[in-house]
Amino acid sequence: MLQDKFRLQIPGPTPVPPRVQQAMAQPMIGHRDPDCSRLVQECSRRLQPVLGAREPVLPLTSSGTSALEAAVVNTVSPGEEAAVVVTGAFGDRFAKILKRYQVQLHRLDLPWGEACPPETLASFLKEHPGVKAVFLTYCETSTGVLNPVEELAATVRQLTDALVIVDGVSCVGAVPAKAEAWGIDILVTGSQKALMLPAGLSFAAVSERAWQVIEKNPQPRFYLDFQAYRNHLEKDTTPFTPAVSLLFGLREVLDMIEEEGLEKVFQRHRLMMKMTREGIKAMGLSPLTSDEAASPTVTAVQGGKSWSPEDLRKELRRLGIRLAGGQQHLKGKIFRIGHMGYHDPLDILAALSAIEIAGVRIGAPVDSGAGIKAAEEEWIQCTEF
Amino acid sequence: MLQDKFRLQIPGPTPVPPRVQQAMAQPMIGHRDPDCSRLVQECSRRLQPVLGAREPVLPLTSSGTSALEAAVVNTVSPGEEAAVVVTGAFGDRFAKILKRYQVQLHRLDLPWGEACPPETLASFLKEHPGVKAVFLTYCETSTGVLNPVEELAATVRQLTDALVIVDGVSCVGAVPAKAEAWGIDILVTGSQKALMLPAGLSFAAVSERAWQVIEKNPQPRFYLDFQAYRNHLEKDTTPFTPAVSLLFGLREVLDMIEEEGLEKVFQRHRLMMKMTREGIKAMGLSPLTSDEAASPTVTAVQGGKSWSPEDLRKELRRLGIRLAGGQQHLKGKIFRIGHMGYHDPLDILAALSAIEIAGVRIGAPVDSGAGIKAAEEEWIQCTEF
Structure with missing residues (x-):
């Protein structure tokens, strides 16, 4: 790449x-x-x-x-x-x-x-x-x-x-x-x-x-x-x-x-969280946490029986994106997407696309395109951006 | 400036x-x-x-x-x-x-x-x-x-x-x-x-x-x-x-x-030390330490009865160079010249010139030009550079 x-x-x-x-x-x-x-x-x-x-x-x-x-x-x-x-x-x-x-x-x-x-x-x-x-x-x-x-x-x-x-x-x-x-x-x-x-x-x-x-x-x-x-x-x-x-x-x-405004910064992070979570769910994967407990800064996604988060991360690396794995007893069982700081909603769409592509390639039960669509809808409905 | x-x-x-x-x-x-x-x-x-x-x-x-x-x-x-x-x-x-x-x-x-x-x-x-x-x-x-x-x-x-x-x-x-x-x-x-x-x-x-x-x-x-x-x-x-x-x-x-070579780095620092010390002495000021105890990285210079190192530093600041003062009981009694890291002998000549100019201006007993001449001689005699 x-x-x-x-x-x-x-x-x-x-x-x-x-x-x-x-x-x-x-x-x-x-x-x-x-x-x-x-x-x-x-x-x-x-x-x-x-x-x-x-x-x-x-x-x-x-x-x-x-x-x-x-x-x-x-x-x-x-x-x-x-x-x-x-x-x-x-x-x-x-x-x-x-x-x-x-x-x-x-x-x-x-x-x-x-x-x-x-x-x-x-x-x-x-x-x-x-x-x-x-x-x-x-x-x-x-x-x-x-x-x-x-x-x-x-x-x-x-x-x-x-x-x-x-x-x-x-x-x-x-x-x-x-x-x-x-x-x-x-x-x-x-x-x-x-x-x-x-x-x-x-x-x-x-x-x-x-x-x-x-x-x-x-x-x-x-x-x-x-x-x-x-x-x-x-x-x-x-x-x-x-x-x-x-x-x-x-x-x-x-x-x-x-310049952005602290309140706007918070809103941007909330939008990025929602896009990430709805995208992940719509493509067929499961966030680790409930919507209520979710952080606007990082989303953990559970691995599945037929695929390993570590294989996904390896494939994602080839596509040009670096996500994190799990820590301690969650090592190998989840992957984590950071969406804080110098990131915007378009970065989230790119990350979700990459996850869809990598997911299909490693044989995870991922519905290509569905995640992106759901994330776009979150953004469309968002009145602040 | x-x-x-x-x-x-x-x-x-x-x-x-x-x-x-x-x-x-x-x-x-x-x-x-x-x-x-x-x-x-x-x-x-x-x-x-x-x-x-x-x-x-x-x-x-x-x-x-x-x-x-x-x-x-x-x-x-x-x-x-x-x-x-x-x-x-x-x-x-x-x-x-x-x-x-x-x-x-x-x-x-x-x-x-x-x-x-x-x-x-x-x-x-x-x-x-x-x-x-x-x-x-x-x-x-x-x-x-x-x-x-x-x-x-x-x-x-x-x-x-x-x-x-x-x-x-x-x-x-x-x-x-x-x-x-x-x-x-x-x-x-x-x-x-x-x-x-x-x-x-x-x-x-x-x-x-x-x-x-x-x-x-x-x-x-x-x-x-x-x-x-x-x-x-x-x-x-x-x-x-x-x-x-x-x-x-x-x-x-x-x-x-x-690339420079560790030994050359040491030699450059020794030359900068010698130039600084001989320059300071020749212009009429006194280093705090003996030649034997001197560090190749920093030289402290004693203040005098008729002038204050703090006034000198203030004038030097106007000329575009920042030196350090003394710490604890040496505060107001010395000034310090750092000559380590990204400095070369020409920086030392510039610093000595500035000290001469500022020294004369604040009424310190400084012989303008004498410090530079002595420092140049150190460099001329130095076979490594």
């Missing part, structure tokens, strides 16, 4: 827009230079509406997992109790980090592909009244589930004084996130998903209530110490040399989001 | 070469894609000669300080004894991290601007026979001192079984570094100095002896867990999404280093 032309449609890293690439290629500046201070200040403030943050967002130079770890080491210490809602591989990662730091862990495991109902969390919290923090996953990347974090946060707030900590890595920037309004104490995300950047930056919005816990928490931390980031952000800088080129890119990304 | 034209000559971040900028703008790829595996594998192996590493170098997505912290949390645990040689702000940073993690700290403080003599370390180690690890700084960025880490490492090895841990952030890639041959157990460095990249990647070379300690060390760590990086590197990947765009850039940097 045409060399160097391929469509990256995995749930992150996502494609980087050309103007963001260009912005990142600006001449390097010193990290203590006034130009860099303006850059840090601008990025941390303009991210506030994206996360729904009360105060400027803390920018860490590291990938998403470090922000999960930061949320842990800043808030809980060994022996304290914490609850984790595990709906897939990234809820499980929170659990792994907590366990590594000897936090007394209460795991609420749900079947992979399902979202956590607020009632289930409520019962669970009643059984564990001692928890100091509840760790949630907004979009569970491994299954394409969007957990109802607004309701889950409200449930926690109603029943306990525990902090509400949310991993928003694979959806913030593509779906509404209102950390302060929803009572989320820490919301973290990363650069390489809906924010259309390469990996290397992660972000945290921290509530006043969380700061009170953080200030008293004896758990040692240095590079991931939120207080160091807040103290330096007050002087428009970072405690350690930041990934300046990614900050140049972030400023451009924020321009793009503001 | 001409807009957007400025010379960044601080001791990091350093300018990014145009071909590296272009390499970083390649279309994004998935972090679990075979293309990314090849990239990770290639970078980690081609870095081996740069660090003198026995095995492929671990690539972390984070800035230099996180690599210092990783060296701490992977090797020592609370209550254990460690020695730190503090020759400036970055030795002090090692001490701060160790203290944060409740390691029993023995600080060997030297006057800022001096290197640590091996005999001084030897006496110090004899007083503290219980230390499990000795933390050293190769180039102390805050003073422009290059510590004799080969001799210091040999001293440690001769006297104790302690691990030798070296911060090479502001010089590796510009000066010889032979981790294995010199008996350095952990050598860390960062992307934004001699390696000519933006900040966002850091690297660690780990010895077999260090792995044995690391494997048994109970200190919890997750994102900075060296074992996770080694285990994944065996499968040509990273445990967490890496900063892929910086890895694209790193591959290009390694091409550049190999």
Whole structure:
């Protein structure tokens, strides 16, 4: 196939827009230079509406997992109790980090592909009244589930004084996130998903209530110490040399989001989700999650008895499109389509076409053309685009 | 002055070469894609000669300080004894991290601007026979001192079984570094100095002896867990999404280093150091360090009674060149010239000229033209270039 032309449609890293690439290629500046201070200040403030943050967002130079770890080491210490809602591989990662730091862990495991109902969390919290923090996953990347974090946060707030900590890595920037309004104490995300950047930056919005816990928490931390980031952000800088080129890119990304309009960005992602799901169903395949639990950023599709998702992905690669496989026990059993960030509805039609072609070729029970038709109809009916 | 034209000559971040900028703008790829595996594998192996590493170098997505912290949390645990040689702000940073993690700290403080003599370390180690690890700084960025880490490492090895841990952030890639041959157990460095990249990647070379300690060390760590990086590197990947765009850039940097030749890179840095130092002296100013203790990557210059380095830097900024000031107690007392990475001897002449012009303008006792003449003579006498 045409060399160097391929469509990256995995749930992150996502494609980087050309103007963001260009912005990142600006001449390097010193990290203590006034130009860099303006850059840090601008990025941390303009991210506030994206996360729904009360105060400027803390920018860490590291990938998403470090922000999960930061949320842990800043808030809980060994022996304290914490609850984790595990709906897939990234809820499980929170659990792994907590366990590594000897936090007394209460795991609420749900079947992979399902979202956590607020009632289930409520019962669970009643059984564990001692928890100091509840760790949630907004979009569970491994299954394409969007957990109802607004309701889950409200449930926690109603029943306990525990902090509400949310991993928003694979959806913030593509779906509404209102950390302060929803009572989320820490919301973290990363650069390489809906924010259309390469990996290397992660972000945290921290509530006043969380700061009170953080200030008293004896758990040692240095590079991931939120207080160091807040103290330096007050002087428009970072405690350690930041990934300046990614900050140049972030400023451009924020321009793009503001030009399109945050609400429109969300609508575009919802349309891409609907087109993907209706297309997949109409061609004869089955999404892993229900419509109600589905994330606007990633869709997982189940494999069948007569065909393997890995064979499908291999064939898709030949056609010029790269999708993701399953993680942990879903490895070989699903494939995942990322539809977040620098993607538009036409990309979805191309992806669905490719899946139809590859599906027929590998002998999957796929009805060629039917998926595209259903997806087009979703778009035709959509009044916003 | 001409807009957007400025010379960044601080001791990091350093300018990014145009071909590296272009390499970083390649279309994004998935972090679990075979293309990314090849990239990770290639970078980690081609870095081996740069660090003198026995095995492929671990690539972390984070800035230099996180690599210092990783060296701490992977090797020592609370209550254990460690020695730190503090020759400036970055030795002090090692001490701060160790203290944060409740390691029993023995600080060997030297006057800022001096290197640590091996005999001084030897006496110090004899007083503290219980230390499990000795933390050293190769180039102390805050003073422009290059510590004799080969001799210091040999001293440690001769006297104790302690691990030798070296911060090479502001010089590796510009000066010889032979981790294995010199008996350095952990050598860390960062992307934004001699390696000519933006900040966002850091690297660690780990010895077999260090792995044995690391494997048994109970200190919890997750994102900075060296074992996770080694285990994944065996499968040509990273445990967490890496900063892929910086890895694209790193591959290009390694091409550049190999094309110039590592030995030539070192010679170029030595010439730039000599030109800088002789120029500074000839124009009537005083380097902070002796010739013997000087680093080929950064030169600190003392302020005078009649003029302030901060005024000089302000004037230099107007002329189109950005130098660094002092850190901690040297703030306002020195200025620092970075001469590492994407700089050539002509850049040094431009910097010296600018310092002469700015110096005369602010009333510093500077002999205009004399610095340039001395620097040119260094170059004329240099047989390699």
